[in-house]
Amino acid sequence: MWTMKDQYDVVVVGAGPGGSMAAKSLADRGVSVLLLEKRQEIGAAVRCAEVVGPRDVISRFIPVDESWVYHDLDEVWLYPPNGKQLRKDFPQCGMMVDRKRFDKALAIAAANAGAEVRTKTQAMGLERVRDGVRLTVRHMGREHKIDARAIVGADGVESMVGRWAGMKTALGLTKVFSSVQYQLTGIDGPPNVLQFYFGNEIAPGGYLWVFPKAGGTANVGVCVSPSCQKDLKALDYLDRFVQDRFPYASSVEMVMGGIPIGGPLKTFVSDNVALVGDAAHQVNPLSAGGIVNAMEAGILAGGTIADGLASGDVSERSLRAYDRKWFEESGNLYRLHARLRRLYYKLSDDDLNRLGDTLENLVMDRSPNDLYSLDFAKSVVKTMAWMIPKFRFMR
Numbered sequence: 001m002w003t004m005k006d007q008y009d010v011v012v013v014g015a016g017p018g019g020s021m022a023a024k025s026l027a028d029r030g031v032s033v034l035l036l037e038k039r040q041e042i043g044a045a046v047r048c049a050e051v052v053g054p055r056d057v058i059s060r061f062i063p064v065d066e067s068w069v070y071h072d073l074d075e076v077w078l079y080p081p082n083g084k085q086l087r088k089d090f091p092q093c094g095m096m097v098d099r100k101r102f103d104k105a106l107a108i109a110a111a112n113a114g115a116e117v118r119t120k121t122q123a124m125g126l127e128r129v130r131d132g133v134r135l136t137v138r139h140m141g142r143e144h145k146i147d148a149r150a151i152v153g154a155d156g157v158e159s160m161v162g163r164w165a166g167m168k169t170a171l172g173l174t175k176v177f178s179s180v181q182y183q184l185t186g187i188d189g190p191p192n193v194l195q196f197y198f199g200n201e202i203a204p205g206g207y208l209w210v211f212p213k214a215g216g217t218a219n220v221g222v223c224v225s226p227s228c229q230k231d232l233k234a235l236d237y238l239d240r241f242v243q244d245r246f247p248y249a250s251s252v253e254m255v256m257g258g259i260p261i262g263g264p265l266k267t268f269v270s271d272n273v274a275l276v277g278d279a280a281h282q283v284n285p286l287s288a289g290g291i292v293n294a295m296e297a298g299i300l301a302g303g304t305i306a307d308g309l310a311s312g313d314v315s316e317r318s319l320r321a322y323d324r325k326w327f328e329e330s331g332n333l334y335r336l337h338a339r340l341r342r343l344y345y346k347l348s349d350d351d352l353n354r355l356g357d358t359l360e361n362l363v364m365d366r367s368p369n370d371l372y373s374l375d376f377a378k379s380v381v382k383t384m385a386w387m388i389p390k391f392r393f394m395r
């Protein structure tokens, strides 16, 4: 039987984008690292709408390979509840990818850097031992014990590693989106456009998306906030939309999942343990995107653990350098986006229509570069003054 060793410097649990990038950054530094994935195939089943950052962002992690790119995205169409179509050119704002191939390419990059990768191998529990952590893993019905100086918990939204390590990782109702998506076939439409629909009857607290793939297929999905939705479930909202807009389409794949949009955990670390990506709630609270965020966090966490191993200290105190770097880089943005998300929960359909009109007047005809000017910031503040009272009652 093909055996795993019983000792590594670091074990990374979960071979999603966060785990693979953590494993790669550790292996790049010469650390012995095992990357575990409980599923039999990395990347499958897909729980994602498959939009990632643009080429220049992704190529900071791995070279872009056309075999996993469907197409570049150049335009965004927004639909407020009144159905008005707001179109905005956004050249190279992202890429539509085949997430099965994309996740696998990231794991291959980790393996090429020197990480050992094992599929169908599930972490079952951990205990702290002198000098590190002992992980119990199950592979093909058999249990193994593996010792490591540190563990990276990159095990997604249902993360157990954080809980096993005694960290506070619970997700409240207002802090998670419930989402569901069909891959539909028989859909016409331009391939390079992201379409978003908003409204309390369409996607309470969240949004509905139509993201084109290839060959007349598209990912059509919805995310809703359980704290805003009424009696209906996410799937009811999606089915209603599909019945209305694409009654003749067929579904060739369906995915469901939770998205932790409440903002990051207070800390991502404890002694010998670091969490990354969805496990650390590092999804952007406004867009609900988490792929690139997980990859960035994986690199940061991996680098910090490698530093700690080099200096012989992977205690919580030492690993807090990862917290500090992450909050320095992203803390303010996430705080702002989490506030905007909470404000969004309070908007009625009339408010959303008004916001749509404001955006139409303010944003739609401007070039993307204009949106960073001081002039633009001033006109936003002036035109959106009607929203200020809604902010007043926000916690």
Ligand SMILES: Cc1cc2nc3c(=O)[nH]c(=O)nc-3n(C[C@H](O)[C@H](O)[C@H](O)COP(=O)(O)OP(=O)(O)OC[C@H]3O[C@@H](n4cnc5c(N)ncnc54)[C@H](O)[C@@H]3O)c2cc1C
Binding pocket: 013, 014, 015, 016, 017, 018, 019, 036, 037, 038, 039, 043, 047, 048, 049, 050, 051, 052, 121, 122, 123, 124, 154, 155, 156, 157, 160, 179, 180, 181, 221, 255, 256, 257, 258, 259, 276, 277, 278, 279, 283, 288, 289, 290, 291, 292, 294
């Ligand atoms: C419907 C939906 C649509 C989305 N669309 C987008 C999008 O278009 N763009 C975007 O940026 N984000 C999107 N997201 C969010 C995005 O998918 C996540 O933020 C991203 O995958 C996080 O990466 P990760 O590496 O942290 O975790 P994951 O990708 O969830 O990977 C975690 C891995 O850990 C494995 N695992 C779990 N437990 C164990 C264990 N005990 N032992 C071994 N392995 C384990 C899992 O099998 C999984 O492979 C979407 C989410 C959903 C639900």
